Amino acid sequence: MHKTVFAAAFFFIAGTSLATAQQAPAIQEGHLNQLDADKDGGVSRAEYQSFMTAGFAKLDANRDGFLAQGEVSTMLTPDQFSSLDANKDGRVSRNEFLNQVMKDFASADRGGDGQLK
Ligand SMILES: [Ca+2]
Ligand SMILES: [Ca+2]
Numbered sequence: 384m385h386k387t388v389f390a391a392a393f394f395f396i397a398g399t400s401l402a403t404a405q406q407a408p409a410i411q412e413g414h415l416n417q418l419d420a421d422k423d424g425g426v427s428r429a430e431y432q433s434f435m436t437a438g439f440a441k442l443d444a445n446r447d448g449f450l451a452q453g454e455v456s457t458m459l460t461p462d463q464f465s466s467l468d469a470n471k472d473g474r475v476s477r478n479e480f481l482n483q484v485m486k487d488f489a490s491a492d493r494g495g496d497g498q499l500k
């Protein structure tokens with residue numbers, strides 16, 4: 384999951400400096416703990432989705448409900464942006480963002496139990 388939008392978004396939203404994120408783009412155990420709201424040792428889909436929903440709001444600087452490339456240019460490469468922009472209208476809606484990051488969740492969930500640990 385090193386190159387996923389999740390990793391890029393995570394470091395940005397969590398406030399980790401981008402320089403650090405680029406050097407070590409892997410999500411480590413300590414990072415997932417930040418998403419584990421109920422502290423049961425795993426990150427459920429709901430915990431992940433609520434983190435990402437809050438993250439979307441944080442990224443949407445002008446609060447129009449879409450991410451423009453300029454709003455995320457420090458976080459995503461043009462390729463990552465275009466992979467998020469499923470309908471290719473040049474902006475990323477909340478649904479496009481969540482669809483992609485939930486796919487990242489599914490691919491990171493190796494045990495298939497709906498928890499990232
Ligand atoms: Ca949890
Ligand atoms: Ca916006």
Ligand SMILES: [Ca+2]
Nearest residue numbers: 468470472474
């Ligand atoms: Ca779009």
